[in-house]
Amino acid sequence: MPFAVRTFLVRILLIKVKRVFFTNWNVPLEERKGGYSEGTGGVWICFKFLWENGLTWKDGRTESFDRLRGFVGDNFPCPKKGEITSTHSNFSLGFGKSENAKCAATLKMGWNAKTYPDPDLENSLEGSLEQITRDFLNFVNRFNTIPQGDFKKMDVSKKYPLNQILYGPPGTGKTYRTINKTLEILGFANDQEITAKLQELKKPIPKDERTRAKVLFDYYKQEGQISFITFHQSYGYEEFVEGIKPSMDSKKTGEVTYSVQEGVFKQVCNRAWKNYGRVQMQNKQGTREISWEDYLDHLICDFNTFMQRMIDKKQEFFFDSDNKVVVRSFGLEASLLVDLENNLSLALDEWVKMVKGNYSDFKNGANLKEAEHAKYYFMLYRKIWEFEQSWYCPKTYVLIIDEINRGNISKIFGELITLIEPDKRAGNSEALGVVLPYSQEFFNVPKNLYIIGTMNTADRSIALLDTALRRRFTFEEVMPEPESLKDRHIKDKDEDTGIDLSRLLKAMNKRIEFLLDREHTIGHAYFSELETLKDLQDCFKNKIIPLLQEYFYDDYAKIKAVLNDNGMLVSETMQDASEEDEDLRDTSLKNSLKNLVDPNKKIYRITNDKCDEWEVNCFKKIYNDKAWDKNRKEK
Known part of the structure; x- marks a missing residue:
């Protein structure tokens, strides 16, 4: 594409955004949107020309080591004549943010840039001018729909106890x-941040908020x-x-x-120590306490160990985003790469020497020195950079x-x-x-x-x-939360029973507090997954009543009081037992035990072993004295 056309494209974009607030590199966003203070974190819209060796991901996302040719702002560094050559392979357009940008706006922006592939630079980019302009204005409109308050800096200074x-x-x-x-x-204080991280990791986004949190939790658990x-x-x-x-x-x-x-504690401490040590080393290199050469030696050694472990575990490790270049063996002396697309096996001899000579230039965006198989070395540099960003950042x-x-x-x-x-x-x-x-x-x-x-x-x-x-x-x-059960409805034959689980739990817990103490109340989790009357019956039979038996040392009078005498437990004396049980009618328990047991002593039993006779009003009676069990009254 002629230089004049490229310059025209740049000027068009600048004219279109005069009404939009943007920020330049290292300029606080408060100067543009207000409220974002302390530091250089910001959000902007940028576009980039990428070198042919500045590979992009499948979704068009670009990394900071790509050669930045411009970003929209008051001080746009317009490329000089001769700087834009046929070595530029594509054009990227999208939102950008600094690493320390912490505001609600960052959660509402899609961070996948749009790219315009350019197999034939002289025609395709020029032909895409109108589409690029339309896409850019769409980004502008999305940027302007975000409320100004969302650009205020989030409170990320919250201290958590160790x-x-x-x-x-x-x-x-x-x-x-x-x-x-x-x-x-x-660092993930809400569901929006969790979702954004899952998107960044390219993981499926579950519909349920809790499931999203569990997916991210499992990811970091797997990462150690x-x-x-x-x-x-x-x-x-x-x-x-x-x-x-x-x-x-x-x-x-x-x-x-x-x-x-x-043991477990020493293992996690060692992992934390390694990260802490790497971060300290990086900081010392930044302050020149250690040389770049010493720092790079440690980085190469760590990267080599990481790669070797991956290969030893028989895990596929691809060098490119298209999964076409895979590592088969890796070592400090040489590495074997296989280009699956071109059916090529390639040994990268003296790769350590190449990295020591070129990695600094690569990070700074300078042109790489000519080398045989430069394409594959570039992939290697990018993987080292990704490893450095992951392993040498504070965790x-x-x-x-x-x-x-x-x-x-x-x-x-x-x-x-x-x-x-x-x-x-x-x-x-x-x-x-x-x-x-x-x-x-x-x-x-x-x-x-x-x-x-x-x-x-x-x-x-x-x-x-x-x-x-x-x-x-x-x-x-962490105490019981009966309010969390307000929206849970218990059904019987697809009809709502009207049982208020929130009131039921609150009533039982209040009685337990007076009879025992608040440390022995019942948690809401026992009821949080119940859906049918049968579920509720089984819960009381197999969980709630056994728990109360443990709490009160089998003092059934107190258990009956907690249940508000709702019919789940019944009492009987020796006289009752002799009269109601046909097998005991020919003997007098009262006479045989008269010198050993208080004749008025009561024993208790659960009314129904299968619990299927505990009707709706049996549960309502726990929190409502006017409720009554129809079956019990008829009997």
């Missing part, structure tokens, strides 16, 4: 909440940033930190050998400990109970470390590791929580 415990009665959703708590700590364990009475230091464990050498002699193996790690109070804390944490304190974490002025007893390694806890525990306050099978643990954790109470 150690916290969610505690409350059973069924209140403590474990359920750990997923959302974890995602908040990782989240670990989940459950404490129990047999859990110990060897499983949590490290211990000597047996293993069988089945390949050779079949002998049993013993080795020191890491947060979360360890979830379910039922934390069921374990012997002193036995499990050992000497590490001190190290998890926030001010004792590595990097702080009061940081401490210990030498582990088995491996004899020096160990301390990084400050990018968060611990979330859950605790059931109604569990009477354990001792009181360790005082040392209480002092090092913050506690958040």
